[in-house]
Amino acid sequence: MKVGILAAGGIAHKMAKTLVGLNHAEIELYAVASRSLDKAKAFASEYSMPVAYGSYEELAQDDKVDLIYIASPHSEHHHHAMLCLKHKKALLVEKAFTANEQMAKDVLAFAKEQQTLVAEAIWTRYMPSRSIIAKAIDDGKIGKVHSIMANLGYAVANKERIIKPELAGGALLDLGVYPINFAMMFFGHDLASVSGTCIKADTGVDLMDSITLTWHDGKIACLHATANGPADRNGIIYGEKGYMVVTNINNPEKVEIFDNDHKLVEELPLPKQVSGYEYQVISCLNALKEGKLETPEMTHTEIIEVMQVMDSLRSDWGIKFPFE
Ligand SMILES: NC(=O)c1ccc[n+]([C@@H]2O[C@H](COP(=O)([O-])OP(=O)(O)OC[C@H]3O[C@@H](n4cnc5c(N)ncnc54)[C@H](OP(=O)(O)O)[C@@H]3O)[C@@H](O)[C@H]2O)c1
DSSP states (O other), X not given: OEEEEEOOSHHHHHHHHHHHHHOOTTOEEEEEEOSSHHHHHHHHHHTTOSEEESSHHHHHHOTTOOEEEEOSOHHHHHHHHHHHHHTTOEEEEESSSSSSHHHHHHHHHHHHHHTOOEEEEOGGGTSHHHHXXXXXXXXXXXXXXXXXXXEEEOBOTTSHHHHOGGGTOSHIIIIIHHHHHHHHHHHOSOEEEXXXXXXXXXXXXXXXXXXXXXXXXXXXXXXXXXXXXXXXXXXXXXXXXXEEEEEOTTSOOEEEEEETXXXXXXXXXXXXXXXXXXXXXXXXXXXXXXXXXXXTTBOHHHHHHHHHHHHHHHHHHTOOOTTO
């Protein structure tokens, strides 16, 4: 599978390094496209990639490309996905999938029409830690689960793609999306309510979010995201017999189980990863081989449902992007 990278920013480098480190016989880091040809050439040479393009359109038109990884800001995902789908390119689109639910629906409807694979690069859904945690819950290690607390925070408020409304900035789409996915991965998508509050920047985007989700079967999640500074990134899943502490919900490093007396009873082993970024690409490879149009780790319905949660929060907070 020849992989093309659309946009040569921060996360594109992480993806390229990961695929070099993965060294998978069936995955080739093939092409990169940037709005600047010089930038694309420098990127390609850093990772020994054969092809560099000075426009995204050229990458979309390259018949040899099997999968395009879209690594542009949130505001651009819709436009870039539609461009690639016009050329029937399979896609792995960075989170947040698009700026809003309608844009996600447009992309997925066009992908269906074109019979093309589209996946969301929400890496935590694809990692082995997900099934390890889910199995521990299913095995009843902490009893019947009822609540989740999770947070994610980094000092990123001064980044253009976070602070600018025209790039669909804000903590929610960039950071809040992780605790939301953490909660929905383990408690499911049958939500009864979505509520929250936020603190905004002068530009109008949200910088700190407090989010509460409830489920029809009586579960609850209290989630926090901030672009103002680092948070401990813990995710805690509570059950009737104990609780599970996941260190770093953005890329789980440790999963500990505590009992009723707050005693550590078990640490679940996690496999060594290249970076954690590899699993979503391997999932796309498998989906392409099997002729699937979505990945089982994050189905199209799930993509839409996460976007609905974020749309609902933004609507309550009075946050509208200029292009909406
Ligand atoms: N999974 C994770 O851990 C993780 C971490 C960080 C970010 N992300 C996601 O990855 C995506 C990109 O984030 P990033 O941190 O890589 O951002 P970034 O460093 O700002 O790079 C974004 C790139 O997008 C391209 N671009 C296209 N249109 C643009 C526009 N109008 N304004 C600015 N840049 C534009 C640029 O590439 P060219 O100049 O080469 O065209 C730019 O370098 C986002 O969806 C973000 O949420 C994921």
